[in-house]
Amino acid sequence: MAASYDILIIGGGGAGLTAALYASRAKLNTALFEKLVPGGQIALTDIVENYPGFPEGVTGGDISNRMAEQAKKYGTIFFYETVESIKKVGQLFEVKTNKLTHQAKSIIIASGAFYRQIGVPGEKELIGKGVSYCAVCDGAFFKGKEIVVIGGGDSAMQEGLFLTRFVTKLTVIHRRDKLRASAILQERAKTNPKIHFIWDSVITSIQGSGKVDGVRLKNVKTGEEQDLKTNGVFVFIGQDPATQFLKGVVQLDEKGYVVTKENLETSVPGIFACGEVRKGAVKQLVSACGEGCEAALAAQAYVENMN
Numbered sequence: 001m002a003a004s005y006d007i008l009i010i011g012g013g014g015a016g017l018t019a020a021l022y023a024s025r026a027k028l029n030t031a032l033f034e035k036l037v038p039g040g041q042i043a044l045t046d047i048v049e050n051y052p053g054f055p056e057g058v059t060g061g062d063i064s065n066r067m068a069e070q071a072k073k074y075g076t077i078f079f080y081e082t083v084e085s086i087k088k089v090g091q092l093f094e095v096k097t098n099k100l101t102h103q104a105k106s107i108i109i110a111s112g113a114f115y116r117q118i119g120v121p122g123e124k125e126l127i128g129k130g131v132s133y134c135a136v137c138d139g140a141f142f143k144g145k146e147i148v149v150i151g152g153g154d155s156a157m158q159e160g161l162f163l164t165r166f167v168t169k170l171t172v173i174h175r176r177d178k179l180r181a182s183a184i185l186q187e188r189a190k191t192n193p194k195i196h197f198i199w200d201s202v203i204t205s206i207q208g209s210g211k212v213d214g215v216r217l218k219n220v221k222t223g224e225e226q227d228l229k230t231n232g233v234f235v236f237i238g239q240d241p242a243t244q245f246l247k248g249v250v251q252l253d254e255k256g257y258v259v260t261k262e263n264l265e266t267s268v269p270g271i272f273a274c275g276e277v278r279k280g281a282v283k284q285l286v287s288a289c290g291e292g293c294e295a296a297l298a299a300q301a302y303v304e305n306m307n
């Protein structure tokens with residue numbers, strides 16, 4: 001058994017790192033568990049232009065490192081371990097990772113979510129370099145450019161319509177010959193002069209060195225292949241919360257997101273959740289950080305009431 005903490009944070013994205021900053025700066029004994037690198041999703045992106053305080057923008061790597069440094073400065077202890085389960089033992093929580101079992105008075109879940117990828121060559125390499133999963137985050141980088149959108153559901157159409165504010169041409173690539181989106185969104189998309197459709201087709205690779213310059217398409221009915229020049233690929237085929245380890249621990253909604261009360265407490269007293277892992281969260285860095293602060297203050301109150 002490893003040491004015991006006042007607050008144990010699961011996930012080192014914007015939400016977890018902000019929770020860590022607030023908890024450790026309040027002189028609580030704080031540990032943060034991250035399975036990959038600090039920063040979470042934002043560490044993947046080239047440049048962030050909508051985080052306040054950086055008028056020139058800031059790279060995803062830079063803001064991730066700065067947030068981690070700030071939390072460490074006030075005493076947060078970082079562990080690079082994957083949390084596998086949580087259970088309550090007496091007044092404390094026992095958190096089992098792939099390496100050890102740790103104890104804490106209170107837990108903050110900040111394990112985030114991940115966008116579903118299409119899984120073709122070039123996709124991973126070009127994330128943040130023309131491949132995107134977020135219109136609000138990256139739309140403005142594509143002013144005057146041509147892009148493709150993958151997906152045929154409501155979110156693909158909604159995000160696609162938003163992207164027409166910036167781009168000159170948007171081509172929806174869809175594996176079927178009709179969309180799944182609601183009738184009203186379909187009509188808006190189909191009557192928008194900037195939006196074009198390529199039906200019955202999938203992307204088989206994304207091309208470009210350093211930035212996207214094209215995609216290879218395959219017609220799923222005829223098998224015919226073609227290259228299409230494009231500046232960007234926006235993928236909208238869904239998002240999954242990182243909550244496998246929480247099944248049967250706290251209440252999750254039908255998609256697996258953590259359900260919270262007003263103070264970000266989950267169905268289990270002493271366990272709080274913040275950021276994209278939470279049902280109803282806005283999927284932006286600044287809101288993840290805001291929720292991290294809120295969860296830390298609520299966890300602090302919980303711990304202080306225990307003593």
Ligand SMILES: Cc1cc2nc3c(=O)[nH]c(=O)nc-3n(C[C@H](O)[C@H](O)[C@H](O)COP(=O)(O)OP(=O)(O)OC[C@H]3O[C@@H](n4cnc5c(N)ncnc54)[C@H](O)[C@@H]3O)c2cc1C
Nearest residue numbers: 011013014015035040041083111112137275276283284285
């Ligand atoms: C390519 C890209 C570009 C983006 N650009 C912008 C932008 O310009 N502006 C903006 O506001 N937002 C942007 N976003 C969205 C923004 O990154 C997210 O809203 C924000 O990162 C959410 O933070 P989070 O802390 O809730 O979750 P995440 O960032 O998802 O962090 C969760 C962390 O938890 C860790 N974790 C998960 N499970 C476990 C476990 N079991 N044990 C230990 N650790 C675990 C993960 O490894 C991850 O590091 C972008 C997202 C992407 C993918």
